[in-house]
Amino acid sequence: MTEAESGVPLAEARGVSKRFGSTVALADARLRVMPGESHALVGRNGAGKSTLVNVLTGIFPPDAGEVRFDGEPAPSPGDRDGWRARAACVYQKSTIIPELTVAENLFINRQPGSRGVIGWKRMRREAADLLAAWDVGVDPSAEAGDLSVQDRQFVEIARALSFGARFIILDEPTAHLDNAEIERLFTRMRGLQESGVTFLFISHHLQEVYEVCQTVTVFRDARWIATEPVSGLPRDALVEAMTGEAAELGRSTGHREPVTSQVRLEVTGLSDGAFQDVSLRVRRGEVIGLAGSSASGKVELAETLVGLRRPRAGRATLDGTPVPFGDVRRAVRAGIGFVPRDRHRQGLVPELSVGENATMAIAGRLGPYGVVAPKRLRAAANGSIADLDIKTWGPEQPVNGLSGGNQQKVVMARALAVEPRLLVLINPTAGVDVKSKEALLGVVDQIRQRGTSVIIISDELDDLRPCDRVLVFFHGRVTAEHAAGWNDHELVASIEGVSQ
Incomplete structure (x- = not known):
C-alpha cells in the first residue's frame, strides 16, 4: 500500500459495474483519488472512462458497487444539490451558455434576489468576488461567447467550486488549447491544488500526465488495470497497461512494400x-x-x-x-x-x-x-x-x-x-x-x-x-x-x- 492509499480518499469508486443492455460499460471498476492530488485516468476509447465519470457525478447510478466522498456514501441519485457539492466535471464540450454573461452563467438557476426579482448588481458583485477568490481573471459582465476556450474552462471550474465541490474532473481539458494555454492551465491547477482542490485529469496525451499528475489509474476493456505513482512509472509500462501489449510483443500489421504509383x-x-x-x-x-x-x-x-x-x-x-x-x-x-x-x-x-x-x-x-x-x-x-x-x-x-x-x-x-x-x-x-x-x-x-x-x-x-x-x-x-x-x-x- 502506497502512502497515498493509507489515508481517506476524497473520491472513491468501489467495485462499480454498469451495463447498458448487453454492453458491459464497467466491470468491477475502482478508483481512489486522494485529497489535494491531480489524479490521471487513462485508457483507450471504450475503456470505461466516460461511464465512470457519469457515475462519479451522479448521472448514472451504478448497477453494483458504491461511490464514496470523504469516506461517506454518495448522495442519493435524485439529490442533485448533494452531488454538485461533491463533484463536478468540466467537459471537453463546454456547458457555458455563450449568449449569457459570465455572471449569469455562474449563477444560472440560482440568481440572487427576492420575490422573483433578480438582483443584478448583487449577482455581478458576487460573481466578481467568486472569480477573485479563485484567481480567475475574467470580467463578470462579459458575454461568455466572447471568452477564449481556456477562460470558459476557468469559469466552469469556478462555478463548480461555488457549489462547494472540491473534486473537479477535467475531461480532455487541453484538446483545444495551444502550448502556452496548456502551461497556463497546469499552473492554475497547481495553484488550486494548494488551495485544497483535487483533480481527476482525463487525457489522451500521456505526456501531460507526467507533467501535471501525481497518480495515474489505467482502465482497459471496462476494467481497472492499475493505479501507480506517476513518478515511478516508465512510459512504456503505462502504454503496455493501456494496450495489454508489451513493446516488443505488440501486435504487428505485417510488413508491406511501399506504394510507388502516381x-x-x-x-x-x-x-x-x-x-x-x-x-x-x-x-x-x-x-x-x-x-x-x-x-x-x-x-x-x-x-x-x-x-x-x-x-x-x-x-x-x-x-x-x-x-x-x-x-x-x-x-x-x-x-x-x-x-x-x-x-x-x-x-x-x-x-x-x-x-x-x-x-x-x-x-x-x-x-x-x-x-x-x-x-x-x-x-x-x-x-x-x-x-x-x-x-x-x-x-x-x-x-x-x-x-x-x-x-x-x-x-x-x-x-x-x-x-x-x-x-x-x-x-x-x-x-x-x-x-x-x-x-x-x-x-x-x-x-x-x-x-x-x-x-x-x-x-x-x-x-x-x-x-x-x-x-x-x-x-x-x-x-x-x-x-x-x-x-x-x-x-x-x-x-x-x-x-x-
Missing part, C-alpha cells in the same frame, strides 16, 4: 482552426490512415477534403485538379467518395429505402432530365446489395429496418456508387458487429486493387491495419508516420504523445 492526392500547407500546416501525399491504390485523439484535427481534415469544410489556408489537388473545398456536390463530381463519422446523423435518410439511400449520390444518372427511373434505381441498388452482401429483403425495404452493420454497408454503397478515385472513411466500422467489420474493411482491399486511393480515419486500431501508412495527428499537426509493420504499442505511444 500521386493522386497532394495536400500542401492546409490549415484550419483544428489543424495547422498539414501536407501529405496519397498515391494511386494507396491506403493511408489518420490516427490521433478525438480532438487532434484528423476528422476536421478529412471533412475538409470531402467538401464539408473550407480551410483558412493551403491547397489540395486530386490528379492535379484543385479539390473543391466547401462544396460536397462538387467534391462528389470530382471523384471523392465519403463515409461520414455518424451514419445516423450524416449518413442515412431513415425515411427512405435501402435503394434510395444507396443510390442517392448518383440519382442524376438513373433517368433522363433528373427523373429517377425505378428500374434503373432497382438495378443499381441490387448491384450494391450483392457486392456488399447487405442483408435486406430488397431495395424497397426502409433503411431504418436494417441492423447497424447493414446500415453502414448502405452508407459504404452510396460512397462507392460514384466510382471514386479517392474514398474517405471516418470511423467506418463504428457500432457494427465483427462480421460486418470484416466485410467493410475487406472492401478497402478490393478497391485499392482497382487503383482507388483510400484515407481511413479511425480511433480503432483494427480499422488502420489495412493501411500502407498511418499518419499521427497531435494538437492539429502531423507528428509521426508509421509504415505498415507498426505494432500497437508504438502507434498508441505516438497517438498519446509519449516521448520514446
